[in-house]
Ligand SMILES: O=c1[nH]cnc2c1ncn2[C@@H]1O[C@H](CO)[C@@H](O)[C@H]1O
């Protein structure tokens with residue numbers, strides 16, 4: 058079969074290897090980046106995109122979200138995590154169905170594509186339906202089933218069965234764009250037995266693990282009361298931690314726990330908007346980076362954020378570290394670009410495939426338009442333009458796995474109107490069930 062080629066002409070290419078942003082052209086052959094140079098032969102290419110005046114970046118990587126929860130946007134605001142989950146979200150989720158989860162994931166997928174995210178790491182329910190949405194939308198994803206057993210042995214067996222079934226069915230699906238992880242929800246909802254069993258299976262089948270850890274002070278106190286240890290001390294003591302663990306949040310960490318994270322090479326997903334909105338606290342991200350711990354960015358679900366705009370999330374992350382440490386030099390725009398791209402890829406164990414603009418890597422690419430008012434006149438520092446001036450709506454082209462998902466702000470695959478209408482209908486039905 059003939060190769061499918063796309064030439065992106067005259068873009069300012071920005072990634073963690075090249076913050077200066079050289080003006081170059083890039084050739085995509087099928088699903089990969091095949092050439093980067095100042096002149097590429099235009100003959101015989103299937104499509105040419107003129108990227109003059111545009112910044113080309115790797116697609117952003119959202120390391121922690123619950124995509125189907127986009128349905129619950131604006132449903133329960135101004136609450137603590139505890140009340141938000143127990144009084145609003147869990148009762149609503151009790152009536153979720155696969156179709157609802159699918160529609161929510163499609164709605165979230167539209168928002169990801171429009172704001173320049175090409176890969177996301179998800180933990181939720183009805184994950185086969187989420188996988189279907191990922192396949193339809195053309196995105197890349199790491200999917201985990203959120204296992205909660207509350208120490209019930211029957212429930213535990215079922216939850217493990219569910220996540221393993223997801224692995225068997227969906228790992229490698231959508232032309233390899235889907236990878237399946239385990240998703241024990243947290244140390245306060247998953248029992249010690251479940252966590253130990255997951256560690257065993259993760260080793261046996263080489264499956265990564267995605268978990269919420271150390272999000273609120275309440276969690277720290279509850280685990281201290283129950284186990285006599287802080288969450289990371291406890292997880293370390295049962296042999297759960299490893300370089301294959303994505304720990305979402307990591308807000309409340311002692312110095313000892315930072316050493317534990319480092320020792321085990323645990324990957325951290327930082328979710329500043331959710332942590333601020335639920336008043337959970339400020340994660341010590343600049344300290345983690347100083348200690349050479351791998352930190353990616355995440356939005357958490359759209360119900361605790363309330364959007365999925367990673368550019369906005371990266372700006373928030375940067376500003377929050379500056380104000381928390383009273384040091385404007387921490388989490389610079391360059392570090393934020395890395396956090397949103399290559400570090401995110403490392404968090405997901407996908408850094409051989411994505412996260413930078415290099416020949417041989419997957420063609421997960423976005424273009425950001427600089428000819429919009431909030432980008433004019435713009436800095437010579439491209440990272441500054443992206444992190445401090447831009448937001449997701451400046452993204453005008455999104456490509457994943459060599460396939461154009463949005464061009465000149467127009468979606469090419471998903472039908473916006475239809476999905477918006479379905480989402481409105483679904484949330485109406487769900488509200489009627491409680
Ligand atoms: O910030 C959070 N902390 C803890 N749980 C959360 C958060 N956001 C969403 N969920 C919940 O995690 C489960 C996913 O499997 C869902 O119940 C979702 O509502």
Ligand SMILES: [Zn+2]
Nearest residue numbers: 269305357358
């Ligand atoms: Zn979460």
